[in-house]
Amino acid sequence: MSTTAPPQVWTPSSWTALPAGQQPDWPDAGALADALSTLAAQPPLVFAGEARDLQSRLGQVAAGEAFLLQGGDCAETFAAFSADGIRDKLKVLLQMAVVLTYGAQLPVVKVGRIAGQFAKPRSAATETVDGLRLPVYRGDAVNDLQASLEHRTPDPGRLVRVYHQAAATLNLLRAFTRGGFADLRRVHAWNQEFVAASAQGQRYCVLADEISRSLQFLAACGVDVEHDPRFHTVDFWTSHEALLLGYEQALTRRDSLTGDWYDCSAHMLWVGERTRDPDGAHVHFLSGVGNPVGVKLGPTATVDEVEALAARLNPANEPGRLTLIARMGAPRVDEALPPLVRGVRDRGLAVVWSCDPMHGNTFTTDGGYKTRRFSDVLHELRVFFGVHHGEGTVPGGVHIELTGDDVTECLGGAQEIADLDLGQRYETACDPRLNNQQALELAFQLAEMLRA
Numbered sequence: 001m002s003t004t005a006p007p008q009v010w011t012p013s014s015w016t017a018l019p020a021g022q023q024p025d026w027p028d029a030g031a032l033a034d035a036l037s038t039l040a041a042q043p044p045l046v047f048a049g050e051a052r053d054l055q056s057r058l059g060q061v062a063a064g065e066a067f068l069l070q071g072g073d074c075a076e077t078f079a080a081f082s083a084d085g086i087r088d089k090l091k092v093l094l095q096m097a098v099v100l101t102y103g104a105q106l107p108v109v110k111v112g113r114i115a116g117q118f119a120k121p122r123s124a125a126t127e128t129v130d131g132l133r134l135p136v137y138r139g140d141a142v143n144d145l146q147a148s149l150e151h152r153t154p155d156p157g158r159l160v161r162v163y164h165q166a167a168a169t170l171n172l173l174r175a176f177t178r179g180g181f182a183d184l185r186r187v188h189a190w191n192q193e194f195v196a197a198s199a200q201g202q203r204y205c206v207l208a209d210e211i212s213r214s215l216q217f218l219a220a221c222g223v224d225v226e227h228d229p230r231f232h233t234v235d236f237w238t239s240h241e242a243l244l245l246g247y248e249q250a251l252t253r254r255d256s257l258t259g260d261w262y263d264c265s266a267h268m269l270w271v272g273e274r275t276r277d278p279d280g281a282h283v284h285f286l287s288g289v290g291n292p293v294g295v296k297l298g299p300t301a302t303v304d305e306v307e308a309l310a311a312r313l314n315p316a317n318e319p320g321r322l323t324l325i326a327r328m329g330a331p332r333v334d335e336a337l338p339p340l341v342r343g344v345r346d347r348g349l350a351v352v353w354s355c356d357p358m359h360g361n362t363f364t365t366d367g368g369y370k371t372r373r374f375s376d377v378l379h380e381l382r383v384f385f386g387v388h389h390g391e392g393t394v395p396g397g398v399h400i401e402l403t404g405d406d407v408t409e410c411l412g413g414a415q416e417i418a419d420l421d422l423g424q425r426y427e428t429a430c431d432p433r434l435n436n437q438q439a440l441e442l443a444f445q446l447a448e449m450l451r452a
């Protein structure tokens with residue numbers, strides 16, 4: 001923990017007085033200042049009222065009346081930007097949400113890791129590639145994955161490009177979720193061709209048939225399925241890790257309705273495992289914005305740390321404001337999670353507990369691929385549910401890295417992706433993601449865990 005005292009008064013820039021980890025070494029301060037002032041002049045991406053709506057939905061999650069599904073890429077990129085890619089990611093999240101809603105009879109709060117997830121925390125500032133020491137890749141918001149000094153030099157012009165890509169992504173998401181694509185009567189159409197033939201796809205098809213029949217039944221009973229917007233639109237929120245504080249500051253605006261500050265780069269922001277120092281710049285920044293916020297918690301987190309985080313991020317103890325995202329890893333979750341869950345409960349902290357079964361389960365194969373085992377992901381989730389069941393607390397949600405594509409990045413699942421298969425379609429810019437079938441399989445398993 002740092003020894004610097006937090007500033008007395010919060011402003012969008014007061015974080016600059018505190019140590020901020022994981023910030024790039026921008027070589028040209030003038031160019032950075034230009035990019036940030038360009039961003040500060042742009043319209044907000046989201047509105048304060050939307051962020052407040054999400055917080056109230058997360059309040060229902062905290063009470064066990066809804067379930068949080070948060071997912072998307074580890075890192076969005078400029079290269080993988082396409083309308084089809086956005087549509088397919090939304091499709092898989094909608095499919096998962098339908099499986100969970102129907103299977104567990106709970107409303108699902110859908111939050112994408114999307115439209116802003118472009119910056120990555122790294123364990124080392126440099127890496128050596130072919131004998132050349134290079135700045136590490138920090139996400140497309142900062143530099144280019146290609147291994148040359150030119151590509152890896154942080155370029156602040158990328159921050160502006162991130163904003164525009166996020167705006168275009170969000171625009172399409174708003175159109176998809178409001179304009180008929182997410183209509184429950186299209187539940188079958190979310191099954192992509194390459195999934196439909198698979199075991200998970202067929203299981204989904206059976207469920208989609210049941211939903212279609214239920215809608216017909218409701219219509220026959222006189223419910224106006226045709227015109228009731230609840231059947232035609234979905235609420236979908238965006239989120240990303242609030243890592244590059246200059247970017248977040250530039251998009252922070254005062255809400256004209258309440259006078260409060262909101263980070264209008266996304267509805268929900270989280271602080272990562274590496275930057276969650278309660279006295280550090282990231283937590284300080286998020287303490288002053290009105291959005292719902294999350295904190296990743298790895299296996300070294302203590303109850304006192306969580307209490308310090310809650311004191312800063314949720315001093316009023318409002319349900320839905322703070323989501324704790326546990327990412328312990330399959331081998332350690334048994335031992336690391338129960339004391340935290342118990343401590344948070346005993347100290348009366350109002351939180352949403354979510355499980356990220358991805359980030360504690362990453363390893364590199366002999367072939368050099370960063371991967372995760374589907375079985376480890378499932379194991380961590382099972383323990384998460386078991387712990388909450390045992391402690392009488394609420395297992396509120398999941399936080400998943402996934403894609404709508406047919407990639408081969410994580411091992412196992414019904415397709416039995418093996419070591420030797422990883423090279424076939426390994427496309428992530430950072431961490432390995434569940435593919436469409438694995439994500440759907442996970443949703444079916446989750447629905448059973450939720451029902452139990």
Ligand code: PEP
Pocket residue numbers: 074121241271272273274296297327359431
């Ligand atoms: C991430 O969510 O991509 C990430 C880096 O997570 P964590 O901070 O938990 O390591």
Ligand code: CO
Pocket residue numbers: 074075359401430431
């Ligand atoms: Co990741």
